[in-house]
Amino acid sequence: MELLNVSHLKKIYTTRFGGTQVQALSDVNFSVEEGEFVAIMGESGSGKTTLLNILATLDKPTAGEVLLSGVDMSSIPEKQLAMYRRNNLGFVFQDFNLLDTFSLKDNIMLPLVLSGKTYSEMAPKMMELSRRLSIEKLLEKYPYEVSGGQKQRAAIARALITEPKIILADEPTGALDSRAAAGVMDLFEYINREGQTILMVTHSIQAASHASRVLFIKDGEVYHQIYRGMSGQREMLQKISDTLTLITAGREEA
Numbered sequence: 115m116e117l118l119n120v121s122h123l124k125k126i127y128t129t130r131f132g133g134t135q136v137q138a139l140s141d142v143n144f145s146v147e148e149g150e151f152v153a154i155m156g157e158s159g160s161g162k163t164t165l166l167n168i169l170a171t172l173d174k175p176t177a178g179e180v181l182l183s184g185v186d187m188s189s190i191p192e193k194q195l196a197m198y199r200r201n202n203l204g205f206v207f208q209d210f211n212l213l214d215t216f217s218l219k220d221n222i223m224l225p226l227v228l229s230g231k232t233y234s235e236m237a238p239k240m241m242e243l244s245r246r247l248s249i250e251k252l253l254e255k256y257p258y259e260v261s262g263g264q265k266q267r268a269a270i271a272r273a274l275i276t277e278p279k280i281i282l283a284d285e286p287t288g289a290l291d292s293r294a295a296a297g298v299m300d301l302f303e304y305i306n307r308e309g310q311t312i313l314m315v316t317h318s319i320q321a322a323s324h325a326s327r328v329l330f331i332k333d334g335e336v337y338h339q340i341y342r343g344m345s346g347q348r349e350m351l352q353k354i355s356d357t358l359t360l361i362t363a364g365r366e367e368a
């Protein structure tokens with residue numbers, strides 16, 4: 115079933131005092147099925163962050179529509195946006211965004227605290243999730259006491275605890291060494307196999323090769339996409355790498 119539908123999305127930034135205009139997205143169209151793990155790749159400046167900010171309801175498009183479970187995001191009143199985000203979206207960032215003065219346990223429970231849940235409602239859920247993500251022994255530690263990979267595991271637990279419809283991840287392996295990055299991507303594959311829909315923006319071919327589909331953005335449009343299908347992760351990595359070579363070659367010939 116279709117979960118997310120993005121149609122004719124356009125974003126023009128106008129600098130202050132109405133000066134120059136930058137077209138970050140010209141006409142983006144794609145949809146994401148429930149249970150998919152989609153990666154978005156594209157060169158620096160191709161509009162990935164702009165797209166993610168619009169999907170996160172942190173920015174508004176100049177034109178076009180985003181539907182999540184059939185609901186037009188632009189129809190949500192400004193005052194309800196924070197609650198809408200908390201109830202529907204999960205976020206995973208490059209720099210983890212954990213609060214340093216909170217233990218990992220309190221960081222993970224924070225979204226539920228903000229939703230007004232009681233400790234007895236939150237604790238069993240937090241414990242179950244921590245076991246699934248193999249961080250149950252780290253719960254009393256603070257972010258500065260654990261590794262980058264462990265921080266990202268806690269951030270993923272925080273994103274999952276509200277049972278979001280979709281996880282939006284912005285370069286989730288960007289601050290990790292290759293071993294920790296592979297661990298985090300294995301975890302993404304695992305939560306996706308369990309049914310979690312994920313949309314991830316990344317520069318990393320390695321990270322994208324774990325996805326079931328990769329979209330390539332170029333000049334503010336979805337230029338190409340490839341499906342993993344039955345191929346293994348190594349094969350997918352090769353497919354992505356070949357596609358990027360073709361896209362770069364196309365640009366140099368132009």
Ligand SMILES: Nc1ncnc2c1ncn2[C@@H]1O[C@H](COP(=O)(O)OP(=O)(O)OP(=O)(O)O)[C@@H](O)[C@H]1O
Pocket residue numbers: 127128129136137138156157158159160161162163164165
């Ligand atoms: N607030 C803004 N005001 C004006 N122009 C902007 C603004 N944010 C982004 N842009 C421009 O829009 C275009 C797309 O930027 P965006 O950050 O979405 O690209 P990106 O693909 O995420 O890049 P990167 O991979 O480097 O993060 C760029 O040309 C950028 O300079």
